[in-house]
Amino acid sequence: MTTVAEPTGFATELRRWRALRRWSQLDLAIAAETTQRHLSFLEQGRSRPGREMVIRLAESLSLTLRERNALLLAAGYAPAFEESGLDAPGLEPVRTALRSILDGHLPYPAVIVTRQGVLVDANAAFDLFTSGCVPELLGPPLNVRRLALHPRGMAQRVLNLPEWGRHVTESMRTRLRASPDPDMQKLLEELEGYLPHAAPDPGYLGFAVPLRLRAGSGELRLITTLTSFATATDVALAELHLEAFLPADEATAAYLRDRHDQNTPSPTAEKEE
Numbered sequence: 001m002t003t004v005a006e007p008t009g010f011a012t013e014l015r016r017w018r019a020l021r022r023w024s025q026l027d028l029a030i031a032a033e034t035t036q037r038h039l040s041f042l043e044q045g046r047s048r049p050g051r052e053m054v055i056r057l058a059e060s061l062s063l064t065l066r067e068r069n070a071l072l073l074a075a076g077y078a079p080a081f082e083e084s085g086l087d088a089p090g091l092e093p094v095r096t097a098l099r100s101i102l103d104g105h106l107p108y109p110a111v112i113v114t115r116q117g118v119l120v121d122a123n124a125a126f127d128l129f130t131s132g133c134v135p136e137l138l139g140p141p142l143n144v145r146r147l148a149l150h151p152r153g154m155a156q157r158v159l160n161l162p163e164w165g166r167h168v169t170e171s172m173r174t175r176l177r178a179s180p181d182p183d184m185q186k187l188l189e190e191l192e193g194y195l196p197h198a199a200p201d202p203g204y205l206g207f208a209v210p211l212r213l214r215a216g217s218g219e220l221r222l223i224t225t226l227t228s229f230a231t232a233t234d235v236a237l238a239e240l241h242l243e244a245f246l247p248a249d250e251a252t253a254a255y256l257r258d259r260h261d262q263n264t265p266s267p268t269a270e271k272e273e
Contacts, residue, residue, distance in 0.1 A: 010054075010075040011045040017061045017071075018043075020180070031060035051077045064179055065238045083235035086120060094237060095121075101242065107260030109222075110244040115175070116184050117145035120240060125260065128215070129154050144243075145172070145187065149194045159212040159219060165195040167209040210248045220255060221248035 018028050025043070029036040033056065041047035049057070054075045058068040069079035084090060102110050102123040109125040119142040130138055134152040147153045149165050158164055172188050211222040222245045232238040247253035 010049065010071070011043050013071055013074045014057065015043050017063065017067075020177075021061055023061075028057070028060060032056045049075055051075075055080065062178070065233070065235045067179060069235065081233055081235050081238075086236050086240075091234065091237065098242070105244050107256045108245050108247065110242065111144055112240055112242050113144050115239040115241070116181070116187065117143045119144050124263065125256065128213075128220075128256075128259070132157060143187070145191060149191045151194055154213075155194065157214040159214055160209070162196050164209050164211050165191075169195070211245070215255065218251070218255070220252045222246065222252065223248045 018025070021028075023031075025039050026036045029039045032039070032053070034053065038047065042049055042053075051072070054072055054077060055068070058071050063071065065081040066083075069081055069083075072079055086095070098112055098121060102112065102121060106123055106125055109123065109128050111122040111126055112120040114120060129144075129147065133147060133150075133154060137147050137150055137153045145168060148158075148168060149155050149161075155161055155165070169188060169192055172184065172191075176184055176188065211220075211224070213220045213222065225244045225246065227242040227244070229237055229240055232240075247256060
């Protein structure tokens, strides 16, 4: 049974979110299809919003599902979105579909992580990133951001750590600006402490930094694609991200194909067994 909070904090939360978005009252009023006067009354606590108005305001502010639930609770209403947990029976079809996507991305690495970077699932090629990492970083809950930038993790094999590491941390900072999270802020500060102090190269593009990873006696170059589940109505599912790595050159593609073939039993061998 859900406990519904009193609406005492709604006005404060509404002002906070509007300030974070750097919107005027008029901007938000227009987006939420209400009047600036009514919005002013809501922010002063002089008017109590209806449930539909809270939902419109949350949508206009581009809040996450978790944040929308919190705003509804602050206004005295029950949450609108379920948070069933990723292991809930009702999400079994989703888990099966995600596993198919991961396996279908082979021979290239792909992972599913939470908003904070905790590993939920990965395909067989993920071991490309765990090779040489200390066991303490590989135990659950495995955080892929920490694994990537920790000096005893993958970072010891990243050839362009200053640039690529800042690409990772700046992506986190961008998400934090939109949706503040104390735990994620603490992790960001930890990760930034691992990065060497170096001025960006004159050709640094920020948003387009390939991962240069040492593998054996060679170098792999990988680019990343990020997919979120924007239409999900379950809080836990909506906070997941699929991170898929792709080869940035033919040499990397050939290495990953050969590596996958060597680690995959042939159908003939399976039949003989």
